[in-house]
Amino acid sequence: MPDAAPTSAIDLEATFEASGVGPVLEQLDRELVGLRPVKRRIREVAALLLVDKLRRDLGLHAGQPTLHMSFTGNPGTGKTTVAARMADILHRLGYVRSNHLVSVTRDDLVGQYIGHTAPKTKEILKKAMGGVLFIDEAYYLYRPENERDYGQEAIEILLQVMENRREDLVVILAGYADRMDRFFLSNPGFRSRVAHHIDFPDYGAEELMAIAELMLAGQSYRFSPAARDAFGRYLEARMRQPHFANARSVRNALDRARLRQAVRLFESRGRAITAEDLMTIGPEEILASRVLADGAAGQGQAA
Numbered sequence: 001m002p003d004a005a006p007t008s009a010i011d012l013e014a015t016f017e018a019s020g021v022g023p024v025l026e027q028l029d030r031e032l033v034g035l036r037p038v039k040r041r042i043r044e045v046a047a048l049l050l051v052d053k054l055r056r057d058l059g060l061h062a063g064q065p066t067l068h069m070s071f072t073g074n075p076g077t078g079k080t081t082v083a084a085r086m087a088d089i090l091h092r093l094g095y096v097r098s099n100h101l102v103s104v105t106r107d108d109l110v111g112q113y114i115g116h117t118a119p120k121t122k123e124i125l126k127k128a129m130g131g132v133l134f135i136d137e138a139y140y141l142y143r144p145e146n147e148r149d150y151g152q153e154a155i156e157i158l159l160q161v162m163e164n165r166r167e168d169l170v171v172i173l174a175g176y177a178d179r180m181d182r183f184f185l186s187n188p189g190f191r192s193r194v195a196h197h198i199d200f201p202d203y204g205a206e207e208l209m210a211i212a213e214l215m216l217a218g219q220s221y222r223f224s225p226a227a228r229d230a231f232g233r234y235l236e237a238r239m240r241q242p243h244f245a246n247a248r249s250v251r252n253a254l255d256r257a258r259l260r261q262a263v264r265l266f267e268s269r270g271r272a273i274t275a276e277d278l279m280t281i282g283p284e285e286i287l288a289s290r291v292l293a294d295g296a297a298g299q300g301q302a303a
Contacts (some may be wrong), residue, residue, distance in 0.1 A: 010054060018167045020092040021046050021259045030087045033214065034207040041198050042082065042089075049093050064167040066195040067095060070184075072177035073200025076246030079174045080134065083199075087132040090170055097130035099169065104133065106140040109154040117150040121157045129169050133150075138173040139183035203246050205235050212250050216281065221258065223281050230286035237291045257285040 014020060025043060032039070052065055071079040083296065084101045091099035104124055111117040125133070141158075143149040151175070162171050173180065174192065177199060184191040203211065209232060216222055223231060234253065238244055260280055265273055287293070 007290055012050075015054065015246045016050060017172065019050060021050065021089055024085055024088045024092065024275045027088075028082065031081055031085075033081075034080055034203055036199065038078070038082060038198060038200055041196075042086065045086075045196055046093075048090050049095065050128075051091070053095075055092050063174055065095075066193065068162055068166070068194045069170070069172045069196040069198065070194045071174040071198050072180050073157070073170055074176065074246060076250075077202065078247065079200055081168065082200075083132060083134045083172050083174070086268035087170075087174070088242040090132065096132065096170060099129075100131040101131050102128035103130065103136065106154075109158075110141065110149075110151050112150075114150075114206060117153045118157060121154045125157070125161055125169070129165070132170045132172060132176065134172045137175045137179075138285050139175050139179040142183055142277060144186065149169060155187060155190075159193065159210030161194045162190075165189055198281050205232070205239065208235050208239075208246070208250055211247050212254060215251060215254055219258075221254075221279055225284040227281045227286050229258075230283045230292070234286055234289060234291055241291070253289070254281075256289070260288055 025039075025046065028039060028042065049065075049067075068087070071083065073079060080103060083103070085100045085101045087096070090096045102124065108118070108119045108124055111120050135158075139154050141151040141153055158171065161169060163271065165216075173183075173194065175183070184194075209228075212231060212235075213228075231253075238249060238253070258281070264282070264284065265277060
C-alpha cells in the first residue's frame, strides 16, 4: 500500500464513460430480451472490475483478480452472446489484450489417441490467449466411466493455464446447471479457479415472442396479426415438448416459416407480388407446423 492515501476525488461517472463499458452494456440490452438477473450480474461484475482497476492504478491493490467464470442454463438462453460482450468489457477495462472470443467444445480439445490431446488443447489455448476461451458443455471433458478417455489430460492443461496465465486469458465454462454442479464436484480445481457463477433462466412465452419479432425484424420480415396469434399458440405447445432450446428453437421455427413462405410465394408466381408479400409471414406458415397439428403437441422434436 502506498505511504499516503490519495486525497483527490475521483469522478466515477467520468471514469465509467471513459472506459467505454457503457455502450457494451447497452448493446447487451438490445441484443437480449429479458434475462434481467443476468444483465444485473454482468453490470455488477463490470462495476467490480472498474473499481478494481481504479484501485490498481492508485497502487491500492496488487495482483491479478480471478476472472474465470461459469455460465449455467439451458440451450438458447444467451450464454455465448453474453460471453462475447464480457470479452468486450474485459478488453475495454484492460484485463485482456483483445476482445476476441474463442468458442469450443470437447471435440476441439480432446484427442482420440495417445499424444493427440495435448497438442490440440495447447493450439486452442494459443488461439484464445489474450482474450476469452468459452468452453460449451464443459462437463463432457470429464468422462470417468471411460478409463481410456483423454479428457483428463485436457483438464490438467486447462487448470495449469487458468492459474499461471490468468493475466492473459479468461476461461468461461458453460452448460446445464445440474451437470456443471457435478462437474465442479468431480473437479474441484475448476471450482477454486472460477470467481463468477452466473445462471441463465429460461425465457417465458412473452419474451420468446419478443425474441421472434426481433429476429424477423433483423431480416426485414414481420408476422401478420393472424400469424402472430398462431405463433403464440405454437410457442405454448413447443415449450411443453422435449428438447426445447429457448431462442434457438425460436430461430429454427422462424427458418422453417420463412421456407414455407418462400414456397407459397413461388407456387403463386402466376400473380404479381409486392414488397409487403415478401416481408410478411402469414398464418399458414405457422399453422403448417406439426407442433400445431392434431395430436402432435406431445410428441418428440418439432419439425
